[in-house]
Amino acid sequence: MVTIRKCPACGSKKIKHVRGRWRGDYAGEKYTVPNLDYYRCPDCHERVYPPEAMRKIQAHSPAYSKRLAIR
Numbered sequence: 812m813v814t815i816r817k818c819p820a821c822g823s824k825k826i827k828h829v830r831g832r833w834r835g836d837y838a839g840e841k842y843t844v845p846n847l848d849y850y851r852c853p854d855c856h857e858r859v860y861p862p863e864a865m866r867k868i869q870a871h872s873p874a875y876s877k878r879l880a881i882r
C-alpha cells in the first residue's frame with residue numbers, strides 16, 4: 812500500500828487516508844466501489860488514488876466490464 816503524505820495538488824500535509832464506499836460516475840452511469848482506500852485533502856478537496864485503488868475502481872467501472880463483455 813502506497814502511503815501519501817502530501818497533497819499533489821496543493822502540497823498540504825493534512826491529506827488523509829479514507830476507507831469507505833466510493834461513488835463513481837462513468838458516462839452518466841453511476842457505480843459504487845465498496846471499501847475503497849484512497850486519500851482526500853481537506854484543504855483543496857482533491858482525491859488521490861493509489862494504484863491499488865485505481866485497479867479496484869477499474870474493476871467496478873461500467874466502462875471496464877463493458878469492454879470485457881464485448882470480446
Ligand SMILES: [Zn+2]
Nearest residue numbers: 818821852855
Ligand atoms: Zn490539496
